[in-house]
Amino acid sequence: MREVASGVWQISFGPRDAVNVYLVGDVLIDAGTSSMGRRLVRRLAGRRVTAHAITHAHPDHVGGSSAVCEDLGIELWAPAGDAPDVERGRPTVAPGTWASSLVARAPGWKSPKVARRLVESDSVGAFQVLDTPGHSPGHVSFWRESDRVLVVGDVFLNRTLFTGRVGVREPPRVLTVDPERNRNSMKRLAELDPAVALFGHGPPMFDADRHLGTFVDGLERLP
Numbered sequence: 001m002r003e004v005a006s007g008v009w010q011i012s013f014g015p016r017d018a019v020n021v022y023l024v025g026d027v028l029i030d031a032g033t034s035s036m037g038r039r040l041v042r043r044l045a046g047r048r049v050t051a052h053a054i055t056h057a058h059p060d061h062v063g064g065s066s067a068v069c070e071d072l073g074i075e076l077w078a079p080a081g082d083a084p085d086v087e088r089g090r091p092t093v094a095p096g097t098w099a100s101s102l103v104a105r106a107p108g109w110k111s112p113k114v115a116r117r118l119v120e121s122d123s124v125g126a127f128q129v130l131d132t133p134g135h136s137p138g139h140v141s142f143w144r145e146s147d148r149v150l151v152v153g154d155v156f157l158n159r160t161l162f163t164g165r166v167g168v169r170e171p172p173r174v175l176t177v178d179p180e181r182n183r184n185s186m187k188r189l190a191e192l193d194p195a196v197a198l199f200g201h202g203p204p205m206f207d208a209d210r211h212l213g214t215f216v217d218g219l220e221r222l223p
């Protein structure tokens with residue numbers, strides 16, 4: 001566990017921070033895959049955790065949530081727009097892609113109950129909920145204005161999912177329900193000028209305003 005901002009701890013799984021979750025004060029954000037749930041609980045031993053929130057209903061963020069909530073006896077808070085997916089145990093995918101047929105056959109996750117539906121401007125500890133849809137229907141990010149710390153979720157990735165190369169990128173289009181909408185969310189987050197950006201995948205970024213701004217400016221030139 002590594003402190004990446006005041007009172008914010010990163011717990012990572014796999015090489016080059018392949019999958020990250022964050023303990024923000026006493027709230028756990030994201031929980032990795034189903035197979036990580038129990039390991040995550042062990043790594044949280046001795047920590048005070050009073051609630052669990054997720055950025056979006058994808059198997060590598062909510063997969064471990066039922067184990068976490070059961071073992072620690074805490075509530076799950078999920079974005080209002082993704083709560084139906086959380087509870088049915090499957091993500092929404094763009095229709096007609098190879099990913100959709102893959103996801104249709106994948107096992108999904110154990111469906112936890114959503115105790116609180118997060119919407120824009122809600123408070124989660126010292127952080128504020130931002131609606132950043134596109135990667136999933138109801139994706140949210142978490143923002144602490146006082147020291148400009150941003151929990152990004154998967155609006156941006158900071159490594160490729162497949163080769164592990166570190167660097168800012170868009171999430172894979174086949175795993176993004178509405179890539180254009182996600183680009184609007186990317187712009188929104190870059191315009192906040194975050195000092196620290198914490199990603200679902202890839203290492204933390206400590207001069208995020210410059211990097212994310214440059215990346216978003218270059219998006220116009222991408223297909």
Ligand SMILES: [Zn+2]
Binds near residue numbers: 056058154
């Ligand atoms: Zn995702």
